[in-house]
Amino acid sequence: MAPPSAIEVQAVTDTSGVTIPDPLSAPVKSNEINGRRKKTVKGQWGTAAPADSVNFRQRSHEHKPKARRWDHFLSHEASIRKSNSLKKAAKFLGNPGIISLGGGLPSSEYFPFEQLSLKVPAIGHFSEAETRDSGVVITAGKHDLANDKSIFDISTAFNYGQGSGAAQLLRWVTEHTELVHDPPYQDWGCTMSIGSTSGLDMVLRMLSRPGDVMLSEEYTFATAVETALPLGVRVAGVAMDAEGLLPEAIDDLLSNWDVEARGGRKPHLLYTVPTGQNPTGATQSTERRRALYKVCQKHDVVIIEDEPYYFLQMQPYTGPNAPDVPPPSSHAEFLKNLVPSLLSMDTDGRVVRLDSFSKVISPGSRVGWVTASEQLLRIYQKHADVSTQGPAGMSQLILWKLLDEHWGHEGYLDWLMHIRMSYTKRRDVILQACEKYLPKDVVSWVPPMAGMFHWMKIDFKKHPDYPSKEIETIEEEIFMRVIDHGTLVMRGSWFYADAEDEHQTMFFRATYVAAPAEKIDEGIRRFGEAVRAEFGLEAYANGNGHAVGQ
Structure with a gap:
């Protein structure tokens, strides 16, 4: 193993730098990242410029073990996949003075965009009202790179690019990943995606074949199931509790896997949403994640860690009308309070992590990234x-202007802390409404620690038509009764990992992020009304002791 470098180049700008010591074990702080960037040349940022995430990492990782290889799981499609031969030539476009008569890259002269301006929040002033009144206008020009005004511009961003994404934004997400997760193996990297659903689709094409079975939570993201099934991959649901997946249930399932009875080889893929799980809102504790990882090591399972809600971890819930828990006092405290990711525990390179800007910036951006071992990234x-x-x-240009040029890593962490506190308030609103309006002898719930969803269990066996009516019929009747009362919640059965399994529990999913506080309160009041009517219960009493509802 090569010794760590004694020095590194510290960027003063993106084209100049000085050398500074590089202590191997010293963590990089959010406000040090720009200063530690390696010196670059303008050609690195040009049109369709190839980029390798490894070049954007800020610490040496040579003291860590290398990832395992996954040749034994690769699909035939992945094994025969060749690079885009035309894009191989793009690496020469950065050569000084070169005249390109090769690639089919249209001249930016014919892009009908001269300037892009965006009004965005100033750091620390993130509300809609503050942004409207005192937001900052950031601007991207057409030829900012050529004119040495910026390293990313319209002429570059609006042209063809590489499958790895623009080098400028790839550098930012690599730095962010190193700051937050610091994967404990040597050859990790990032590549851009068009969102986590596309990322899942491509990973399944790489690592599965028709007839395979993928493990997941027994209630899971419906689109994940719908992505897998047309590829011939069935999803097997694994038992859960309030913290999500049960590692012992996975161990038992895989230790006793019967190929003939199950109709497929032993599963080698696990799809999980560890934080604020959709639909249940469950968050795996640190201990749960470590146990889960050990089980996956034991049975040689690749973990697809889908984490759109990772930064929607909230303040502890201390009960109705309890005083607010103060926000984190610093970036370091904020990051320390996050439940560690599976990626941060991954010594084998068996975690393929899917990240996205959808839940923390904008779903319509359709930008995310994948973190995995170098072998898997190359195939992706x-x-x-x-x-x-x-x-x-x-x-990519819009996000880069906001995240890199305007906010920087420090400002982004400030934004995430703002989101944390805002989601905490919304979560508390729905929980207080549930305490006030729902019949607790029929409806129960666990306060979510993260995410966007509140998962409510219904004791359907107390329904007056049970057992003459089946669970599916009762669920349908409750759902329609809630609709009639003017509220929409999602049926738990829509989230079965395997609809053919027998289910003897009933849930409904509500979200606390789509409506303002007063409408959340009213929506839960209507839901409670509908449940009471369906179960033949007395209406709840208001603060004056008078019956309300029905």
Whole structure:
């Protein structure tokens, strides 16, 4: 193993730098990242510039073990996938003085955009009202790179790009990943995606074949199931509790896997949403994640860690009308309070992590990234080059201007802390409404620690028509009764990992992020009204002791 470098180049700007010591074990702080960037040349940022995430990491990782290889799981499609031969030539576009008569890259002269301006929040002033009154206007020009005004501009972003994404934004997400997760193996990296659903689709194409079975929570993201099934991959639901997946249930299932009875080889893929799980809102504790990882090591399972809600972890819930828990006092405290990711525990390179800006910036951006071992990233990038071709350059430019040039890593963490506190308030509103309006002898719940969803269990066996009516019929009748009362909640059965399994529990999913506080309160009041009517219960009493509802 090569010794760590004694020095590194510290960027003063993106084109100049000085050298500074590089202590191997010293963590990089959010406000040090820009200063520690390696010196770059303008050609690195040009049109369709190839980029390798490894070059954007700020610490040496050579003291860590290398990832395992996953050749034994690769699909035939992944094994024969070739790079886009035309994009191989793009690396020469950065050569000084070169005249390109090769690639089919249209001249930006014919892009009908001269300037893009965006009004965004100033750091620490994130509300809609503050942004409207005192927001900052950031601008991208057409030829900012050529004119040395910026390293990313319209002429570059709006042209063709690489499947790995624009180098400028790839550098930012690599730095962010290193700051937050610091994967404990050597050859990790990031590549851009057009969102986590596309990322899941491509990973399944790489690591599965028709007839395979993928493990997941027994209630899971419906689109994940719908993504897998057309590829011939069935989903097997694993038992859960309030903290999500039960590692012992996975161990038992895999230790006793019967190929003939199950109709498929032993599963080698686990799809999980560890934080604020959709639909249940469950969050795996640190201990639960470590136990889960050990089980996956034991049975050689690759973990697809889908984490759109990771930064929607909230303050502890201390009960109705309890005083607010103060926000984190610093970036370091904020990051320390996050439940560690599976990626941060991954010594084998068996975690493929899917990240996205959808829940923390904008779903319509359609920009995310994948973190995995170098072997798997290379295959992913080859696939992207001949399919999605990476996220839209317009979206990447907008995000980069906001996250890198305007906020920086410090400002982004400030934004995430703002989101944490805002979601905490919304979560508390729905929980207080549930305490006030729902019949607790029929409806029960666990306060969510993260995410967007509140998962409510219904004791359907107390329904007056049970057992003459089946669970599915009762669920349908409750759902329609809630609709009649003017509220929409989602049926738990829509989230079965395997609809053919027998289910003897009933849930409904509500979200606390789509409506303002007063409408959340009213929506839960109507839900409670509907449940009471369906179960033949007395209406609840208001503060004056008078019956309300029905």
